Amino acid sequence: MPRRRNPCSYLPRRLQIVTSLAAFLLFSILFLGTAQSDPYVKAVPYGPQLQSGAHQAVDAAQRAVQSFPKLPKNVVNAPAWLNPFGPPAHKPAEQKNSTMGEAKWFSDWKWQNPFSSSITMDEDRSVLPPERARPPIYTYFDSSSKGKDEKTQKAEKQLLQVWRRAWWAKGFKPIVLGIAEAKNNAEYRKMQGLELTAEMEAEMLRWLAWGNLGPGILCNWLVLPMAGYDDALLGFLRRGEYPELTRYPGLDGAFYVGSKVAVDKTIKTALASENIKQVKTIVGAVPKNSFILDDKHDGIAYYSTAAIKAKYPGLHAKLDSEATRADGLSLLAPLINSHLHQAWQNTFPSGIAVLHPLPKRTTTIHTPAMYIARNLTQCPDSPVPASCPPNAATCRPCVATQDRPISTPPVYRNDSTLFTIASVPHPYTLISLLYSRSDLHVKFVRRETDRDPWISATTDELLGHGPSSFARLRPMKDAVASEYSAHRTLWLIAEKPLSVATEADREELDWFFGFQLPRAATSNGKSITPVPGPERRPSPPPLSPYHDSIEPPPTPEQLATEEGFLRDSTAAIMHAGMLKVKNVQRNKGVVEAWNLADAEIWRFVRAWEARRSVERKIWDEEEGKFLGKGVFGRWAV
Ligand SMILES: *[C@@H]1O[C@H](CO)[C@@H](O)[C@H](O)[C@H]1NC(C)=O
Ligand SMILES: *[C@@H]1O[C@H](CO)[C@@H](O)[C@H](O)[C@H]1NC(C)=O
Numbered sequence: 001m002p003r004r005r006n007p008c009s010y011l012p013r014r015l016q017i018v019t020s021l022a023a024f025l026l027f028s029i030l031f032l033g034t035a036q037s038d039p040y041v042k043a044v045p046y047g048p049q050l051q052s053g054a055h056q057a058v059d060a061a062q063r064a065v066q067s068f069p070k071l072p073k074n075v076v077n078a079p080a081w082l083n084p085f086g087p088p089a090h091k092p093a094e095q096k097n098s099t100m101g102e103a104k105w106f107s108d109w110k111w112q113n114p115f116s117s118s119i120t121m122d123e124d125r126s127v128l129p130p131e132r133a134r135p136p137i138y139t140y141f142d143s144s145s146k147g148k149d150e151k152t153q154k155a156e157k158q159l160l161q162v163w164r165r166a167w168w169a170k171g172f173k174p175i176v177l178g179i180a181e182a183k184n185n186a187e188y189r190k191m192q193g194l195e196l197t198a199e200m201e202a203e204m205l206r207w208l209a210w211g212n213l214g215p216g217i218l219c220n221w222l223v224l225p226m227a228g229y230d231d232a233l234l235g236f237l238r239r240g241e242y243p244e245l246t247r248y249p250g251l252d253g254a255f256y257v258g259s260k261v262a263v264d265k266t267i268k269t270a271l272a273s274e275n276i277k278q279v280k281t282i283v284g285a286v287p288k289n290s291f292i293l294d295d296k297h298d299g300i301a302y303y304s305t306a307a308i309k310a311k312y313p314g315l316h317a318k319l320d321s322e323a324t325r326a327d328g329l330s331l332l333a334p335l336i337n338s339h340l341h342q343a344w345q346n347t348f349p350s351g352i353a354v355l356h357p358l359p360k361r362t363t364t365i366h367t368p369a370m371y372i373a374r375n376l377t378q379c380p381d382s383p384v385p386a387s388c389p390p391n392a393a394t395c396r397p398c399v400a401t402q403d404r405p406i407s408t409p410p411v412y413r414n415d416s417t418l419f420t421i422a423s424v425p426h427p428y429t430l431i432s433l434l435y436s437r438s439d440l441h442v443k444f445v446r447r448e449t450d451r452d453p454w455i456s457a458t459t460d461e462l463l464g465h466g467p468s469s470f471a472r473l474r475p476m477k478d479a480v481a482s483e484y485s486a487h488r489t490l491w492l493i494a495e496k497p498l499s500v501a502t503e504a505d506r507e508e509l510d511w512f513f514g515f516q517l518p519r520a521a522t523s524n525g526k527s528i529t530p531v532p533g534p535e536r537r538p539s540p541p542p543l544s545p546y547h548d549s550i551e552p553p554p555t556p557e558q559l560a561t562e563e564g565f566l567r568d569s570t571a572a573i574m575h576a577g578m579l580k581v582k583n584v585q586r587n588k589g590v591v592e593a594w595n596l597a598d599a600e601i602w603r604f605v606r607a608w609e610a611r612r613s614v615e616r617k618i619w620d621e622e623e624g625k626f627l628g629k630g631v632f633g634r635w636a637v
């Protein structure tokens with residue numbers, strides 16, 4: 001009987017080893033590897049992911065031959081999702097408004113899955129966390145220009161803009177209501193028959209407009225969120241459920257929350273009450289127990305006349321006199337903006353970290369982040385310098401002499417007192433910068449470069465040297481998009497970063513932070529008390545991040561070289577469709593396959609940033625419904 005032949009034995013000897021090793025590794029992956037339980041990995045990959053997993057295994061096998069017996073950690077940690085026995089997945093239906101340029105996304109609870117394509121079946125579509133519902137917050141604005149000069153109207157628009165931006169950044173949907181909404185309420189006719197005091201009529205209009213739309217929050221447009229994103233009251237308000245009609249004693253009649261039923265009932269009760277013609281507020285017209293009182297509202301500032309009189313007497317004097325009222329009003333917006341900026345700075349006492357892993361030869365990709373950080377750490381221009389907002393008896397005003405805390409750590413630090421700005425390069429960009437070359441052909445990439453250098457370097461401190469780059473994806477995605485991180489970090493795409501130099505991007509940043517970043521022009525001549533002149537302000541920190549590391553700063557020639565590579569790589573990545581250079585296309589594919597985790601996180605960040613921008617644009621369109629009724633005209637900045 002002929003000896004049974006090993007099925008591999010017709011192969012050359014070296015290939016035999018490789019094949020057996022690959023088989024062994026695949027075996028260990030499928031049957032042993034799942035010991036590491038990753039509860040978040042439920043969806044089952046197939047198709048491209050499985051293929052790349054197999055590539056990975058074979059690549060690893062090749063490397064294992066070279067450095068036996070050390071098993072490559074990538075492979076051993078990867079397999080939780082490599083389960084071919086699960087049910088096959090289907091490409092999910094495309095969601096509405098889920099693309100912008102080349103960025104595509106799919107919002108789903110499974111967003112923490114290391115690889116999005118295992119859910120979307122599309123290499124370019126990233127899974128993002130579901131968008132948080134934004135509860136509406138309403139303000140009532142009397143847009144009639146009766147008795148208002150142009151300057152006053154402009155100042156009021158600016159104040160409304162400050163109000164909208166601040167609440168948007170804290171996770172709300174700010175909506176400006178007008179007389180049209182009040183008239184829509186069935187109770188409006190009843191009110192017309194009554195002769196109310198002027199104050200009561202204004203109050204009633206607010207409530208009618210609110211009742212027409214509610215439930216939600218009714219807010220004076222001089223009431224602003226003046227605390228960190230995770231302030232207790234803001235967190236409660238963001239949940240969007242307000243079973244009880246509540247008022248806040250310190251915010252005298254300027255802030256209410258309640259359900260629609262309660263609002264309607266209160267309006268009816270008030271209109272039917274006997275003393276409606278004498279009272280000035282709705283609280284006076286209804287029984288005492290109609291409202292719950294809540295006096296914990298430290299996180300909210302009300303720029304009431306009383307508060308302005310007490311805290312900013314100079315400003316109050318201007319507002320008080322008919323001749324200078326418009327001037328005073330136009331100082332209020334910069335004052336509030338400066339307080340919002342300052343409150344943001346105080347939320348992050350450790351300052352700003354501009355993430356800078358792999359510092360050698362990559363200065364260029366972090367420069368835009370550095371500009372944003374420098375703008376953020378500037379002291380805002382204020383008509384009342386070093387003043388505190390009305391909700392804080394004491395605060396840490398931004399003063400010119402204080403340190404500008406910008407650090408450039410090489411690793412991501414999960415510190416709640418630190419704001420992180422990071423620029424994520426596509427692996428193609430990163431490799432071409434790190435190795436100073438633009439021809440990234442397959443031989444070079446596979447022989448000379450390490451895998452996933454960016455994510456490994458970035459999470460080195462957070463996770464240690466141990467985990468594979470795949471195991472780093474989930475914490476990394478968490479650091480970008482989890483509820484905890486989303487307002488503590490700003491992520492940019494190195495090839496197309498938000499830049500303080502363009503107006504559209506600045507606006508994007510303003511809405512993200514909730515205040516206007518300092519523009520280059522200073523508000524000369526506007527302030528009541530002298531502002532420190534430019535000479536008394538310390539100079540901004542250097543753009544080059546090398547003060548944190550032992551590397552010498554790059555020379556101008558080196559920077560120019562870096563910029564050249566960044567430009568080439570940007571052209572290759574961002575205009576891939578247009579640039580029909582086969583070579584580049586293929587090389588990009590090779591680099592992405594070699595750096596699966598780095599490419600994944602790059603696409604994730606690209607989609608994350610794009611979705612934020614789209615969310616706001618959609619709301620802009622939606623808001624037209626309220627503003628379009630001739631109430632307010634277009635927003636003036
Ligand atoms: C969202 O989608 C609708 C149609 O589905 C489209 O009209 C609108 O322009 C899109 N908005 C944005 C901001 O892309
Ligand atoms: C802030 O941004 C502006 C661009 O509008 C720029 O001119 C200015 O230099 C930046 N400030 C700092 C301190 O970098």
Ligand SMILES: *[C@@H]1O[C@H](CO)[C@@H](O)[C@H](O)[C@H]1NC(C)=O
Pocket residue numbers: 414462475476478479484
């Ligand atoms: C950062 O720390 C917070 C609270 O300590 C934690 O909930 C979160 O998961 C951490 N994020 C990362 C990416 O480790």
